[in-house]
Amino acid sequence: MEDRKIVGYLRVSTADQDVHKNRADVLEFANTRSWGPVRFVTETVSGAKTWRDRKLAAIVDELGDGDILIVPELTRLGRSTLEVLEVLKEAKLAGIQVYSIKEGLELNGTIQAKIMSTMLALFAELERDFISMRTREGLRARKAAGVKLGRPRGPGRSKLDDRREEIVALLRNGSSKRFVARRYGTTTSNLYNWLRQNGIDHRPIV
Numbered sequence: 093m094e095d096r097k098i099v100g101y102l103r104v105s106t107a108d109q110d111v112h113k114n115r116a117d118v119l120e121f122a123n124t125r126s127w128g129p130v131r132f133v134t135e136t137v138s139g140a141k142t143w144r145d146r147k148l149a150a151i152v153d154e155l156g157d158g159d160i161l162i163v164p165e166l167t168r169l170g171r172s173t174l175e176v177l178e179v180l181k182e183a184k185l186a187g188i189q190v191y192s193i194k195e196g197l198e199l200n201g202t203i204q205a206k207i208m209s210t211m212l213a214l215f216a217e218l219e220r221d222f223i224s225m226r227t228r229e230g231l232r233a234r235k236a237a238g239v240k241l242g243r244p245r246g247p248g249r250s251k252l253d254d255r256r257e258e259i260v261a262l263l264r265n266g267s268s269k270r271f272v273a274r275r276y277g278t279t280t281s282n283l284y285n286w287l288r289q290n291g292i293d294h295r296p297i298v
Contacts, residue, residue, distance in 0.1 A: 097159040098127050099151055102134040103168045114164040121162060121193050130162065142266075143170050143179050152179065157187030165194035172266030173219050177212055223265055227258040252276060252286050259283075260292060 100118035102111045111134055122130045135147045143149060148169065155161060161183060163169060169192075170176040180199060183190050189200040197208060252259060255276055262272050273283040286292075 096127075097155055098122060098130045098162070099155065099160070100130045100132045100162045101148060101151060101168060102132060102164065103146070103148070104134075104136050117164055117193055118162050121191065127160065143175055148179065152182050152186065152188065155183075155186060155188045158189070159187075160189045160191065162191045162193070164192075166192045166197065170266060173212075173215055174268075174271075175266040178268055178271075180212065219265070223261050224258055227261045231257060250286050252278065252283070256290075256292070 100115065100122075102114050102118070104111055115132060115134075118132070119130060122128075133147050133151055137146055151161065166176050169179045180190060184199065189198075191198055191200070199208065259272055259276065262275075263269070269283055270280050273280045276283075278286075
């Protein structure tokens with residue numbers, strides 16, 4: 093496909109990190125497959141910034157069916173397994189082929205790619221469940237120790253209050269607000285309002 097776009101995405105956390113080797117690795121990867129020229133998008137950004145607030149979002153929006161996105165490793169796509177899976181899901185919906193050199197991952201519509209995608213989704217679900225389990229166990233331990241949990245009952249109480257620590261844990265681990273809202277039976281806008289009204293710090297852990 094002559095009009096196929098091929099993008100190499102290089103993200104580093106600090107200006108001190110060298111991208112030359114990653115660039116060379118991506119070029120070698122593309123050249124061995126005779127894919128033609130690669131357009132590089134490089135950015136220096138903290139891991140605390142979500143993928144939708146980075147250049148990566150623009151790349152995913154720009155690329156379409158049959159286009160190729162190459163990364164040196166999966167960790168360049170997001171801050172957690174959950175966020176990486178979100179990026180890969182959006183790419184899959186757009187028909188973008190994603191290649192990660194370090195892991196040897198090829199999400200390109202093949203049977204092997206479908207199997208890998210299923211496994212990644214399973215790992216993400218396990219991670220969510222582990223976060224929920226650890227949070228519930230922590231709450232039970234605090235309750236057993238006599239710590240009063242949650243907000244006092246009364247006007248304005250939200251059904252999210254009893255899940256406060258679990259919700260914060262998921263958000264700080266990189267879960268999207270859309271996912272969390274759906275998981276706890278509310279809308280994204282209601283979740284935003286609840287977080288703001290309660291002054292909850294839900295920024296991802298760097």
